[in-house]
Amino acid sequence: MKWSELCIHTTNEAIEPISNILHENGASGLVIEEALDLVKEHSSKYGEVYELNPEDYPEEGVYIKAYLPVNSFLGETVEEIKQAINNLMLYDIDLGRNQITLSEVHEEEWATAWKKYYKPVKISKRITITPTWEDYRPVDTDELIIELDPGMAFGTGTHPxxxxxxxxxEQFVKSGDKVIDVGSGSGVLSIAAALLGASHVYAYDLDDVAVKSTILNAKLNRLNSRITAKQNNLLDHITVEADLIVSNILAEVIVRFVDSAWNRLISGGYFITSGITQTKKQLVKDRIEQQGFNIIQVNEMEDWIAIVAQKI
Incomplete structure (x- = not known):
């Protein structure tokens, strides 16, 4: 089968919304390449970088590469993708260069090649993420292992x-907690919460592919009895009362359900939000504080922000 590689030169801020557009238009896989992957200091945080060619990476911004089957509708699909990406400017999302190129590849060239970049990575004091095809043994007695089969639809769990x-x-989940994961994606946060002691995790995502991925990865980690994954729009119509809510999605989406998060949390419960760029940090902080939350941490990594707030 022949495939076309659609390469979009854009910004870190635009990764999530553009990835969503590509998935909605039938992309069978995504690869994200940024120059930081080549920097030594970066690799010391996320593990060794394997077989990377500097010529494949942009000097600034990121490349998002999507794979679309070559068929009679390809031209229309590409135009729809371009239009949808351009429309993101209406939401004040910085698209950077926003250069889009199209090239032809063969299925065997990308269907497995991406796996060579994905190795076990320790991302916190206790948690290591490893692909299912790697034979990994814990180094420490308290190390927690998350096995992921991301396929081509989701990241490897090592994005900032x-x-x-x-x-x-790792800091705020307590044994016996009920946790809600809003926008579960591959299910990696749900799995982490369960491994860290949550009695049950409720994982919601609007994308049916994400729900299936969460279910699959929960089973791979033998946690399917403690993780319930369902298709849902944010927290609409959810009645679960949670000790902690975590959400790694766009800032513009986070601010839309802060009130729902407040209503679903117990008094003293924690609201962890990530996926926030530097330019949107104040927007999210203001909305969270306006709701009545007390912000107790603002953590940064590269250009990304995570906020931990508590219902008081």
Whole structure:
């Protein structure tokens, strides 16, 4: 089968919304490449970087590469993607260069090649993420292992927004907690919460592919009895009372359900939000404080922000 590689030169801020657009338009896989992957200091945080070619990476911004089947609708699909990406400017999302190129590849070239970049990575004091095809043994007695099969639809769990979320979960999840994961994606945050002691995690995502991925990865980690994954729009119609809510999505989406998060949390409960760029930090902080939350941590990694707030 022949495939086309759609390469979008954009910004870190635009990764999440553009990735969503690509998935909605039938992309069978995504690869995100940024120059920071080549920097030594970066690799010391996230593990060794494998077989990376500097010529494949932009000097600034990021490349988002999506793979679309070559068919009679390809031209229309590409135009729809371009239009949807351009429309993001209406939401004040910085698209950077916003250069889009199209090239042809063969299925065997990308269907497995991406796996060579994905190795076990320790992302917090206790948690290591490893792909299912790697034979990994814990180094420390208290180390917690998350096995992921991200397929081509989701990240490997080592993006700064995920790392910040898991580091916060490690601090604030208590044994027996009920946790809600809003926008579960691959389910990595749900799995982390369960491993850290949550009695049950309720994982919600609007994308049916994400729900299936969460269910699959929960089973891989033998946590399917403690993780309930369902398709849902944010916290609409959810009645679960939680000790902690975590959400790694866009800042513009976070501010839309702060009131729902407040209503679903017990008194003293924690609200962990990530996926926030530097330019949107104040927007989210203001909305969270306006609701009545007490912000107790603002953590940063590269250009990304995670906020930990408490219902008081």
């Amino acid at each position: 927004t995920t790392v910040l979320s898991i580091q916060a979960l």
